[in-house]
Amino acid sequence: MRVASIIINRPAKQLHKPLSYLLPEKFGDVKAGTRVLVPLGGSREEGILIGYEELLEKPNFTLRSIIDILDSDPWFTSEMMDTAKQISKYFLCSFGDALRLFTVHKTLKSYDAPKEEWLVVTAEFNIDQVSPKKRKQRELATYLIEVGGAPKSLLRAKGFSYMVIKQIGEEKGIHIEKRFKDTKTAFTELLSGEESIPLTDAQMTVYEPIKKTIDLEQHETFLLHGVTGSGKTQLYLKAAARCIGKGKTAIILVPEIILTDQIVRRFVSTFGDEVVVFHSKLTISERNNNWERIRRKDSHIIIGARSAVFAPAEDIGLIVLDEEHDTSYKQEDMIRYNAKNVALWRGKAHNCAVLLGSATPSITSYYKASEGEYKLLELPNRIFDQPMPCVQIVDMKEEMIRGNYSVFSDAMMELIQCTLADGNQMIILLNRRGYSTFVMCRDCGETIMCPHCEVAMVYHQAGEELRCHYCEHHEPIPTICPNCHSKRIKFFGSGTQKVEEELRRHFKSARIARLDQDVTKHKDVGEEILQDFRNHKYDILLGTQMVSKGHDFKDVTAVGILTADSVLNIPVYSASERAFDLLTQTSGRAGRGDKSGTVVIQTYNPLNYAIIKSKAHDYLGFYNEEIENRRALGYPPFREMIYMVVRHVKEDMAEKIAQKIVDELEQHFQSQPIDFNGPYEAGIKKIRDMYRLSIMIRGEDLDAVKDYIYNSWIFTQEGLLIDVDPI
Known part of the structure; x- marks a missing residue:
């Protein structure tokens, strides 16, 4: 018998290493990547066969046998398993957890995608078989001849009764077969069959090297730095069209579907059924079905948030990360991976182009581009040379000196009044929900x-x-x-609820919509608000950072940012970068149509370089100052970081465990230039009744530290959170 290496498909760090099982001969040749059923203790567990072992000598214990094979074809390709292994080792999670990222649900037993019965016309069918007296039956038969086949659910929706469908289904030359159901996106009604994707001269210059890489099927990472409104989405569309024209699959990642429905609409409008959309609002069965559509190669364009990077495509020809700077690409709970890393690994494995796009590229990405690791592409101007919005900085300390203690400065009040008087729209950002x-x-x-x-x-x-x-x-x-x-x-x-109340009190005739986490927890409400705002059913859109990115509203001429300092004061090394991104991205929502834009930013820190540079839309100026600060302080991209949080219901036990971790790591790496800081009290000392202590590790190369942690007791320590490359 062969000995198979099996990863148990259960979220337990104690099971992060493969177990050995015998594969009975009756199962024949079972390929790596196949799900199997195995005994574990007194229960049966789902496992994933990752390979075979060669036993040089007979073990002194009895190996148990695989009970059953759960897949007819492997679920995981060799590339998926290799990428999962990279995720496991780099981000310090179990191999099983990393493999599960490539699945729809934590167990695969629910993976049978829903099917429905189709009536399909064959060459044997003749319309004359159906009596002219049976008007409805002939009408259905004529329709089926015209389309070749259709699901019964569609025929029912078209007004054909169960009896009529049954009678036609019994006719000679009508074949009934089960097919996978199509999952419709929320934007199906937009299909227009648009074929041409025109580019400006500036866009074409940027597109040429991307096109060449797609045509040659080579791996290259491009950083597309284009100001807000420069037409980055048009380039994504053109590159995706080139990709699927080569018979390949394109993966388009966006930070959050609800915030970037504009790009989804554009892709669905252009490519129709070629597009599969993944987002959190889909049911499990819909996700199953979309996954199957990709595996069957029924669709070749995948759009979704960070989890879409794990789509089971075997022929990836392009991966796009829109708003590549966005922190939403980093998962902050459970398995703390970064979708950008995964995109780069998969792009290299598939020999394809990876396109990172942003008006405010991450500091690390721009540094890599300047060092030649990425190829830098730039769109410094808006489409048709539209001007960038005019930005005014308001010092709220001076407002208080003048006796204005309102959440709105005089300049903000004036901007709101003028915008409403001119019949235009306005976005107001307050990155704090609640009242x-x-x-x-x-x-x-x-x-x-x-x-x-x-x-x-x-x-x-x-x-x-x-x-x-x-x-x-x-x-x-x-x-x-x-x-x-x-x-x-x-x-x-003041939170968004209170500011909404203030707006309604001051501007009684204004139509105001609020968009924050409290609103979007109700299904589809967020999308409805954005669509209604796009259709000018609201004058003011107030919200948290949900209103700051990805939107293209042609009637928005004004943007107000109430508290620029809320992000600037976060106690993380990237606070200035986050503040600059948020201010620049939000400001960029103004003046994207044929009218100029105006922005008012309120702050208690008007001389901060992130705020000054955002006013001038000066990314390069901000980058040059920020990169020197990081070089001096030893932050990324110059040094790597691992952040750990030890959690325990007893404070003294948390201290004991944290100190033991630090002592062991310092002892093992005492001769290497690695800093171990801590344990120290976390920013929030207690969450969910668990006391928290932090440990920060910094060094130019932390691969050896990761390897040591992965193979030591530290990895399986209960209550330990490990965050590689914290942001």
Whole structure:
């Protein structure tokens, strides 16, 4: 018997290494990548066969046998398994967890995509078989001859009864077969069959090297730096058309589907059924079916958020990351991978072009382009040379000196009034949801904290409650202070709900829509709001960073940013980069039509270089200053980072475990130029009743550290979070 290496398909770090099982001869030749059923302890588990072992000597224990084979064909290709192994080793997750990223659900037993019955016409069928008296039957038969075949569900929708369908299905030359159901996107009604994708001279210059790489089927990573409104989407469309013309598959990644429906609409309008869209709103069966459409090569363009990079395509010819700088490409829970890394690995494995596009490329990506690792392509001007919006910076400290304590500066109020008077639209950004950011007693200063997390509760007007944004604990608003029993409870700070209330109070005739996490948790509401805003059913769109990226509204002439400092003050090394990205991207929503744009940015820190450079739309100026700061301080791209968080319900145990990890790593790597900082208290000391201690590791090359952690007890330590390349 052959000995197979099996990865158990269960999210447990203790099972991250392959187990050995005998493969009975009755199963014949089973290829790597196939799912199998194996015994484990007293239960049966699903496993993935990743290869075979050669036993040089008989083991001193009895190997158990594989019970059954679950796939007729392997689910995982060799490239998928190789990429999963890279993810496992690089991001320090189990091999099984990495393999599961290439699946629809954590177990594959639900993978049978839904099928439906089709009536298909064969050459034997003759319309004269159906009596002219049977008008409805002849009508159906004529339709089937015209289209060649159709699912029963469509025929029912067209008004044919079950009886008529049954009778025609029994006619000679009508074959009934089961086919996979098509999953319709939300934008199917947009299909236009557009064939030509015209490019400007500037776009064509940028497109030529991408086209050459696609034609030669070579691997090359391009960084497309194009200002907002420069027509990057047109290039994506042209490159995708070239790719599928070569019989290859294109993967188009966007930060979040709800925020970037513009690009989805453009692709569906251009390519129709060639497009498969993946997003969180799809049901499991719809995701199953879309996965099957790709595996069967029924569709050749895949659009989705970060998880779409794992699509089971065997012939990838192009991978695009739109808004490549966006932190949404990094998964911050469970398996902490970065879709950008995976795209680059898959692109290299498939010998295809990888196109990273952004108006504000990540500092690391631009550095790699400047060093020649990526090929830099630039679109410095908007389409048809439309001007960039005019940006005004307002110092909110001066507003307070003048006695204005409102959330709106005088300049902001004037911009809103002028925009409404001219019949134009406006986007207002406040990167803070809720009504008030914290609730405090005026007498003793006590802040109402979450009982499970060391964070202040946020007041939400909807439901009249306090809510924790980390564990979602909620409770009624207290009438007296829990500390001093005073009744002088006051709300401080402003969230999107409060600002919406203020806008309605000042501008009673304005039609206002709010877009934040509290709104979009209800299915399809976010998409409806964006579509209604596009159709000018609203005058003002207020929201968190959901309003900042990917949108192209031709009637938006004004943008207001209420608190530029909210991102700037985040305690991470990339805070300035995040602030510059957010301000520049949000400002770029203004003036994309035939009218000029105006932006007002409110801040308490007007001299910060990120704010100054964003006002001038000066990416290169910001990059030059930021890269020197990182060089001096030893941050990426000059040094690599691994961030760990030790969590435990007992604070002293968290300290003991964290110190043990640091002591062992320092001892093992004492002769190498690697810094081990910590353990120190995490930014939030306690979340969900778990105490948290941080460890930061920095060095020019951390491969050896990763390898040591992966093969030591540290990897399986319960409650340990490992974040490679934190951002």
